[in-house]
Amino acid sequence: MSRLDSFIRRLTAQRDILNTIAPAIDHLKGPILELGLGNGRTFDHLRELFPDRRIVAFDRAALAYDHSMPDEGNLILGEIQETAQDFVGIGAALAHADIGTGYADKDAITLTWLPQVMAGVLASRGVAISGLPLDHADLEPLALPTGINEGRYFLYRRR
Amino acid sequence: MSRLDSFIRRLTAQRDILNTIAPAIDHLKGPILELGLGNGRTFDHLRELFPDRRIVAFDRAALAYDHSMPDEGNLILGEIQETAQDFVGIGAALAHADIGTGYADKDAITLTWLPQVMAGVLASRGVAISGLPLDHADLEPLALPTGINEGRYFLYRRR
Numbered sequence: 001m002s003r004l005d006s007f008i009r010r011l012t013a014q015r016d017i018l019n020t021i022a023p024a025i026d027h028l029k030g031p032i033l034e035l036g037l038g039n040g041r042t043f044d045h046l047r048e049l050f051p052d053r054r055i056v057a058f059d060r061a062a063l064a065y066d067h068s069m070p071d072e073g074n075l076i077l078g079e080i081q082e083t084a085q086d087f088v089g090i091g092a093a094l095a096h097a098d099i100g101t102g103y104a105d106k107d108a109i110t111l112t113w114l115p116q117v118m119a120g121v122l123a124s125r126g127v128a129i130s131g132l133p134l135d136h137a138d139l140e141p142l143a144l145p146t147g148i149n150e151g152r153y154f155l156y157r158r159r
Numbered sequence: 160m161s162r163l164d165s166f167i168r169r170l171t172a173q174r175d176i177l178n179t180i181a182p183a184i185d186h187l188k189g190p191i192l193e194l195g196l197g198n199g200r201t202f203d204h205l206r207e208l209f210p211d212r213r214i215v216a217f218d219r220a221a222l223a224y225d226h227s228m229p230d231e232g233n234l235i236l237g238e239i240q241e242t243a244q245d246f247v248g249i250g251a252a253l254a255h256a257d258i259g260t261g262y263a264d265k266d267a268i269t270l271t272w273l274p275q276v277m278a279g280v281l282a283s284r285g286v287a288i289s290g291l292p293l294d295h296a297d298l299e300p301l302a303l304p305t306g307i308n309e310g311r312y313f314l315y316r317r318r
Contacts (some may be wrong), residue, residue, distance in 0.1 A: 002176050003199065003227060004203060008167065008170050011170070012167055015163055044162040045160045045163035102224060
């Protein structure tokens with residue numbers, strides 16, 4: 001499978017998981033966190049799914065398209081590893097992180113801190129959606145929506 | 160529709176058009192040109208579809224993933240507007256360009272030179288696939304594969 005095919009499947013998995021989870025977190029209070037704003041495509045989708053929620057986005061730099069840029073108080077710039085740590089305990093209903101690089105050595109470094117941060121920012125029963133696997137005692141894996149292959153995207157609920 | 164939805168549809172259109180066109184250019188000689196290597200996803204797909212063809216990729220800088228990087232003779236670095244001009248007359252069987260930015264003012268500048276370059280590099284009956292519309296007397300629009308909306312991607316044959 002080409003990287004183009006694989007990328008389409010990964011983005012589709014991301015989108016389908018977000019759509020599936022949206023009604024399932026309706027009853028939870030708390031903001032939504034987007035770790036890795038990038039060019040803002042997923043932020044734009046989150047904004048459509050959750051028009052009434054605070055959505056906080058994190059990235060090293062503000063690189064999103066103009067119309068997909070969070071307002072100032074909801075864009076946290078700096079190394080995500082450090083900035084997201086300040087949000088541990090905020091009780092997020094949902095946290096999404098698509099910050100894998102495709103390079104195993106770089107992703108291994110991300111995975112030294114990401115599972116703890118993702119578990120830490122969530123409310124109890126809050127949901128973590130991630131492009132990288134999150135191995136953490138407080139994160140219980142959830143079944144993926146139909147049609148998404150195991151390992152293409154990862155879905156958890158905070159205990 | 161969110162930008163994530165729109166992006167998935169655009170990449171899917173790109174992939175489906177490439178797959179549809181691949182057998183249709185079998186009888187044509189000439190290389191394949193990829194204007195805008197980016198991180199190399201589409202190059203990787205082209206390499207799978209056309210394992211025996213020369214594929215020449217253009218970009219400002221070499222930013223592709225290691226395993227999707229063309230070898231040195233087939234990666235042309237510099238402003239595409241200038242470097243691709245040197246390939247006018249090469250008689251390419253296929254040229255693909257996905258170099259739209261989503262900003263109308265920037266894309267308008269690209270469209271001052273892209274149609275002429277795309278028409279110029281192609282052999283007669285060669286195919287142009289583009290994320291931006293190519294208005295050029297030598298480029299005849301082709302029908303898109305089933306399921307792709309008009310305007311999402313563009314397909315032409317050189318007269």
